[in-house]
Amino acid sequence: MSAAQLDELDRQLIEALARDARVSNRKIALDLGVTEGTVRGRIKRLQQDGLISFTAITSFGLADSARMAFIGVEVNVNDVRSVAEKIAELPAVNAVMITMGRFNILAICLFNSLDNLLEVASDQILSMPGVHHVETSIAVKTVKYNARVVRITAADRARIEVLDDDA
Amino acid sequence: MRHEHGWQLRALLMPPRRRTRSGQLDGLPNSEFVGSMSNDFQIDDADRAIVEQLRLNGRATNQQIANTLGLTAATVSARIRRMEEANKLRVVAVSDFSAHGYNVLMEVAIEVDGRPATDVIEELVQFPEVFAAHLVTGRYDIDILVALHDFDELPDLFLNKFGKIPGIRSMVPAIAVDVIKYKFDVAPIDAREEA
Numbered sequence: 001m002s003a004a005q006l007d008e009l010d011r012q013l014i015e016a017l018a019r020d021a022r023v024s025n026r027k028i029a030l031d032l033g034v035t036e037g038t039v040r041g042r043i044k045r046l047q048q049d050g051l052i053s054f055t056a057i058t059s060f061g062l063a064d065s066a067r068m069a070f071i072g073v074e075v076n077v078n079d080v081r082s083v084a085e086k087i088a089e090l091p092a093v094n095a096v097m098i099t100m101g102r103f104n105i106l107a108i109c110l111f112n113s114l115d116n117l118l119e120v121a122s123d124q125i126l127s128m129p130g131v132h133h134v135e136t137s138i139a140v141k142t143v144k145y146n147a148r149v150v151r152i153t154a155a156d157r158a159r160i161e162v163l164d165d166d167a
Numbered sequence: 168m169r170h171e172h173g174w175q176l177r178a179l180l181m182p183p184r185r186r187t188r189s190g191q192l193d194g195l196p197n198s199e200f201v202g203s204m205s206n207d208f209q210i211d212d213a214d215r216a217i218v219e220q221l222r223l224n225g226r227a228t229n230q231q232i233a234n235t236l237g238l239t240a241a242t243v244s245a246r247i248r249r250m251e252e253a254n255k256l257r258v259v260a261v262s263d264f265s266a267h268g269y270n271v272l273m274e275v276a277i278e279v280d281g282r283p284a285t286d287v288i289e290e291l292v293q294f295p296e297v298f299a300a301h302l303v304t305g306r307y308d309i310d311i312l313v314a315l316h317d318f319d320e321l322p323d324l325f326l327n328k329f330g331k332i333p334g335i336r337s338m339v340p341a342i343a344v345d346v347i348k349y350k351f352d353v354a355p356i357d358a359r360e361e362a
Binding site for chain 2: 150
């Protein structure tokens with residue numbers, strides 16, 4: 001995680017687009033007192049550098065996956081990265097970090113029933129080679145949460161480039 | 168391990184949901200996952216297909232989406248507006264941790280003693296370094312995600328800020344050495360975001 005060099009205009013741009021990504025370049029340019037070309041260029045650079053991406057956040061999926069769980073995973077140190085990448089491929093898993101501390105991997109998943117959670121934690125993750133132990137903790141109440149700050153992966157960036165090429 | 172068999176009871180005893188100040192401080196959605204959604208809002212296959220296209224590229228024009236899906240641009244525009252107005256959809260820019268200069272990420276499990284965990288968490292979320300906070304079942308009572316610009320900020324946060332909150336018995340960190348994935352495309356959407 002390297003520190004990005006962003007100036008005040010970049011930050012204002014990110015803030016405006018975090019509220020509504022479908023606002024036109026013209027409107028943003030007008031609001032921020034810069035040219036449309038500047039806005040277009042800045043957005044392109046931020047995307048290419050993997051600092052922002054544009055997506056849809058919905059609440060209607062919540063009816064299907066209404067609860068969040070933290071799954072701490074103990075893994076052979078040699079297998080940590082490969083297991084973390086495999087866990088990241090599970091559709092219910094929204095976040096995966098390699099950690100130092102109580103466990104080697106922390107996965108955050110959304111689930112809709114305890115059976116569903118059992119399937120992810122015990123059947124899918126625990127059965128991966130190299131995994132010794134999983135410890136699950138369920139969020140009873142979420143008091144603070146931010147869906148706007150994410151990890152933009154190399155795969156996300158590759159997809160943006162494909163979209164650009166298509167355009 | 169003291170909560171091993173007690174969490175279901177604790178969940179039932181949890182006081183009713185209430186609004187917290189944190190959401191207004193940072194202007195972000197701030198509600199629990201269940202309970203705030205109404206089921207009278209219907210979406211159909213066209214809505215789902217539009218959302219799918221927006222997940223791929225939130226800046227795609229109505230016309231581009233319309234062409235891909237065989238709809239008209241007016242339909243796409245109206246469908247998006249309907250979902251947005253019902254607080255079911257937000258099309259947004261998400262930014263990477265590094266765009267905010269967050270170079271240190273850690274999860275911290277907190278054990279609370281002699282005070283309701285709901286009160287302790289209210290104090291924790293006042294700190295901007297606390298990026299996410301949940302009341303959880305299991306061995307610990309609170310699970311937070313801390314985002315820092317630099318490790319130098321750690322002593323002050325733990326000793327002077329968290330250290331002054333009554334009721335924290337212990338804090339056990341797991342330091343993220345690599346974030347493989349962190350993206351939530353389903354999240355509570357709060358009407359207050361409009362403000």
